Amino acid sequence: MSKPIPVIILGKIPADQSAVTEALKPEYEVVKIFESVEALADGLPALLESPDRKPAGAFMGGIFTPEEFAAARAVPGASSFPWMRPIRTKPGNEHMMTPAHAPPPDMLAALARNSLDTHEEMIKERKGAGEVWYY
Numbered sequence: 001m002s003k004p005i006p007v008i009i010l011g012k013i014p015a016d017q018s019a020v021t022e023a024l025k026p027e028y029e030v031v032k033i034f035e036s037v038e039a040l041a042d043g044l045p046a047l048l049e050s051p052d053r054k055p056a057g058a059f060m061g062g063i064f065t066p067e068e069f070a071a072a073r074a075v076p077g078a079s080s081f082p083w084m085r086p087i088r089t090k091p092g093n094e095h096m097m098t099p100a101h102a103p104p105p106d107m108l109a110a111l112a113r114n115s116l117d118t119h120e121e122m123i124k125e126r127k128g129a130g131e132v133w134y135y
Contacts, residue, residue: 003052004025004026004027004028004029005027005028005029005056005057005123005124006028006029006030006031006047006052006053006054006055006056007024007028007029007030007031007055007056007057007058007059007116008030008031008032008033008034008040008044008047008055008057008058008059009021009030009032009033009034009058009059009060009061010033010034010035010036010037010040010058010059010060010061010064010072011033011034011035011059011060011061011063012035012036012061012063012064013061013063013105015105016061016105016108016109017033018105019105019106019108019109020059020105020108020109020112020113021033022109023109023110023112023113024112024113024116027116028116031047031053031055032047032053032055037064037068037071037072037075040072040075040078041075041076044075044076044077044078045076045077048077048080055081056081056123056124056126057081057082057083057084057116057119057123057128058072058078058081058082058083058084059083059084059085059112060072060083060084060085061085061086062085062086062088062089062097062102063102064089066089066091069083069085069089073130079129079130080129080130081126081128081129082119082122082123082128082129082130082131082132082133083131083132083133084112084115084116084132084133084134084135085132085133085134085135086103086108086111086134086135087134087135088101088102089134090134111135112135114135115133115135118133118135119133
């Protein structure tokens with residue numbers, strides 16, 4: 001079996017973080033979970049310098065605002081990989097941004113996994129830098 005592909009998560013809900021982390025195994029490894037944009041800005045440089053931990057993609061949870069998403073993508077080095085976000089965060093889907101529209105952790109994890117499976121070749125080849133994929 002080949003080495004797992006490193007990805008990162010920006011998430012604020014522990015149950016979602018755990019569910020997504022487990023759903024991505026064994027092909028992918030969550031090498032770091034950040035709970036804020038500030039933590040990403042502090043921790044991303046070290047990951048980018050590590051050949052074994054350099055992220056091939058990032059998941060950012062739906063609880064983050066569009067402004068926080070823009071700030072995260074503006075962190076130096078954050079445009080070197082694709083970003084994946086829940087479909088309810090896509091511009092134009094603001095009506096879905098209520099707690100009632102948030103999927104349970106197991107469903108969110110399955111959707112996140114499907115996003116990687118859909119883009120598997122791009123992730124493996126480290127393509128899609130700076131793109132946003134909604135799931």
